[in-house]
Amino acid sequence: MTIKRTLVANRGEIAVRVIRAAHALGIEAVQVVSAADRESEAARLADRVVVIGPAQSKQSYLNAKLIVHAAMQTGCDALHPGYGFLSERAELAQLCDANGITFVGPAAETIDALGDKLRSRAIAGAAGVPLVPGTDKISSVSAAHSAADKLGYPVLMKASAGGGGRGMFVARNADVITSSFDAASNEAKEAFGDGTLYMETYVENARHVEVQAVGDGRGRVVHFGERDCSVQRRFQKVIEEAPCALMPAKLRGELHEAAVKLLSSMKYRNAGTVEFLYDVNRQAVYFIEVNTRIQVEHPVSEQVTGFDLVQMQFRIAGGEPALPRQDQIKVGRHAIECRINAEDASKNFMPSPGRITRWAPPQGAGIRVDSHCHDGYLVPPYYDSMIAKLIVTADDRPACVERLRGALAHFEIDGLATNLPLLRFIVAQSDFAANKIHTRWLEQDVLPGFQQDQA
């Protein structure tokens, strides 16, 4: 290993995860913390702790200059950004490059290019990755009718000049286009000064699937299978699993191939995830975006492939030939992750920071808990409310759901409100066991019942 000492530029469970991966490889870890995290688990585990600023993220974890300064002053030769915070800001990767520190992630230009939605769509299109089918500008009702006939209903009309739902409508048949087109165009004109509309396929029964990939930076990219993250609330993932059990093998192969094609076209370096919309009705996948970091839900891919992705990140960054051959990566078994948050689901998901008076995670075969929490830990109010990830693995999805129910039932956290009651409620649903879910399932079908149940 060429890397000797890494700076850990994050906090919470991922900082703990990164430190442990570094130590496993014989790399020393320097942890930067805000004043609120001096006593955190990551601070205890690290070889050295540097307090960089006050609790507010802007003056600590989001200040790239402070962090790189600390890395240089403590003799670090690498920096791991974790997820969130600065992990997808090209500025941090650039600062590392400029100061001779190995950034454990993609090249700054890659982060830059994929961070821009339109550019990443163009890159994906050029690599032959399927995009949500759509049209160019549409200027009349009759043009809209013929375009919709070609795309197939339902379709989504959108204003080309802006978003936020202005000038947007869903049409399930030609009559809706006839009755709504002019009003939508006028609304767009009012809002954006431009009444131009265009059309996209409306994906109704959508699942969120994503491919975990790692590249060597020289054009070779391998994938570690896909994840299904369809249990979401306000576009935030709540439960993630691997593999996407209901996807047919042929489509799964195409999905993996699309992700690998896209990333190898850019000579992608280190870990990344290509996100897709999975249209179950049409049995098609469409590109959404690329996340140029290790993701929260990476453990489910580790569980089903047996590879430690964070260790692999360090080894690739250190220039080792660490990338396995594609045929060495086998997806076996099934894994499901639940995000445990310090929030009160019965009070509109209000964050509930405070002192954990009892921390008793479940244990047993196929149960993994990634967390920075312990008895007596004070969850500070300044950051993300996620306090743990419960990852359960079993031979197949039904066995995994069964094991997850048991693990959630025996997870005890006292002292603050958590979303454990909601997670237990979700996994008790017959639709969850039957895998009949989509990205709006939690909000539409589960939360109303949960709120009644809690009242």
Next chain:
Amino acid sequence: MPNPTPADIENLIELFNRSDWDEMHLKTDELEIFLSNDPQARRPSASAVAAPVIAPVVMNTSAPAALAASAPAASHATETTIPAGMLGVRAPNLGTFYRAPKPGAPVYVEVGQAVEADTEVCLIEVMKLFTPVKSGVKGTVRQIVVNDGSMVEYEQLLVIIEPAA
């Protein structure tokens, strides 16, 4: 009232941090605590007190494990204590501590020198961005705690000042 334990004090600080109070002042036979959200505040407004000031932040007292010789020594954990009646100037953020505005220039202050509240006493540099640090109190410089050119952490003690009577 019995003297509070360290845990009691931590709880008090936590209580204070979570409250919307401006100040908290607690006095027992052997101990006095003054907490304030005002960085300029140095002692309870009502009475002049000689007890040390505790900032509303608990310092990390656990010594970090030693690193290889190439790493600068960690100084934060083995922090100098401020003598009774004196005040500390602390680092506003992490950075490199400099006693002079530029190499070769005269230092900002020497030990024994009288300072005003707005006298600059040192410089903190982060990636070529230089921030002068002011005394914050009228008095006399009694100690420069940090070596020139070394890394300092957020809220690390830099200079000790004896306030003017």
